[in-house]
Amino acid sequence: MALKYFNQIVSNGLTYSIDKLILRGSFNPKVQIEDFPGQFRSVPFLYEFQQILFRNEDVCLSQHYDNGGFMQYKDLFKVQLQSSETAVFAFGLNGFNGSDLSRWKIEFNPNKCFPDSFLSSLIWYCVSNSAHPYISSLDFAVDIPLPREDFFFMKDNRKYQLVMNSASDKTEYLGCRHEMGFCKLYNKQIESKLESSMTRFEITASLANEDSTFSIQEVFDRIPVIYYFDSMQITHDETCLNGTERVLLEYALINPQSVQMLGRYMRVKIQGYLDKHVKRLEVDKDILMKLYQWVGELI
Numbered sequence: 001m002a003l004k005y006f007n008q009i010v011s012n013g014l015t016y017s018i019d020k021l022i023l024r025g026s027f028n029p030k031v032q033i034e035d036f037p038g039q040f041r042s043v044p045f046l047y048e049f050q051q052i053l054f055r056n057e058d059v060c061l062s063q064h065y066d067n068g069g070f071m072q073y074k075d076l077f078k079v080q081l082q083s084s085e086t087a088v089f090a091f092g093l094n095g096f097n098g099s100d101l102s103r104w105k106i107e108f109n110p111n112k113c114f115p116d117s118f119l120s121s122l123i124w125y126c127v128s129n130s131a132h133p134y135i136s137s138l139d140f141a142v143d144i145p146l147p148r149e150d151f152f153f154m155k156d157n158r159k160y161q162l163v164m165n166s167a168s169d170k171t172e173y174l175g176c177r178h179e180m181g182f183c184k185l186y187n188k189q190i191e192s193k194l195e196s197s198m199t200r201f202e203i204t205a206s207l208a209n210e211d212s213t214f215s216i217q218e219v220f221d222r223i224p225v226i227y228y229f230d231s232m233q234i235t236h237d238e239t240c241l242n243g244t245e246r247v248l249l250e251y252a253l254i255n256p257q258s259v260q261m262l263g264r265y266m267r268v269k270i271q272g273y274l275d276k277h278v279k280r281l282e283v284d285k286d287i288l289m290k291l292y293q294w295v296g297e298l299i
Contacts, residue, residue: 002194003198008111011284012282014143017140017291018111018140018141021138021295024104024106024133026130026131026132027045027104028045028129030042031043033048045129056118060079073105076089077091079122083112083116088105088107089104106123106126127299135205135292136206138205139205141200142200144199144281148167149246150199152278156225168187169187171186175204178204179204180219181204183202184201185226201226220285227280227281229241229249241273
């Protein structure tokens, strides 16, 4: 099985893409539709959205859900596309005041859902009949064709969480979900049942509300330090590290002076690997900016 991408950018062996996207806005209560050339009539926004779905049942399947909970959207549509992937359209936020009832949210994975002309037309319908549409959240994904166990996620002052089943099957998180700079490092090979090694790093860019100003620099500032063990450069006469040595290596990355506390043989071995095989993951910020600019074109 191979990963599916859309509008990805490949550089230095890394594949950059947008893995999740949330758009928000406030729809106009009435929209103008053209029955005949030059003849228009006014209809409710949500009524016309449902008509678009009904008229295109040959290219999609849709499910509608009613919600009444506080801070939930009253009308939620799960639209299954011809690719069998799903996009979510939610309308009418049960918020603090009546104006929230005009709010909408669109959530989907561009890698899985695009290209799809019908999905694009639904997004355009919502955006073109709305005030203040904006990018609420997106996940930048960086795929590295190396084993997960070869990566070392450096902690900082953000909340840290580790979910670990084994050295290769582990997921690390930095920050809080749905907030700017939330990071995730995990084994994409296991998740997507790939034949070859693949580690994915994700970082979330998000806005609190439509009045917030997006700064790509905030994303850059929250990219953590990630080291990886460049096993591709090992020569045939070198020995791989065992589990204990990998722990020592990871500790040495955090506390370089700790290498001097090891015995001579282990000190030489760990220092040798630090010098020759441990590299820092360099995320291309220009590529992230290009991907963000592409997403901006949707609205």
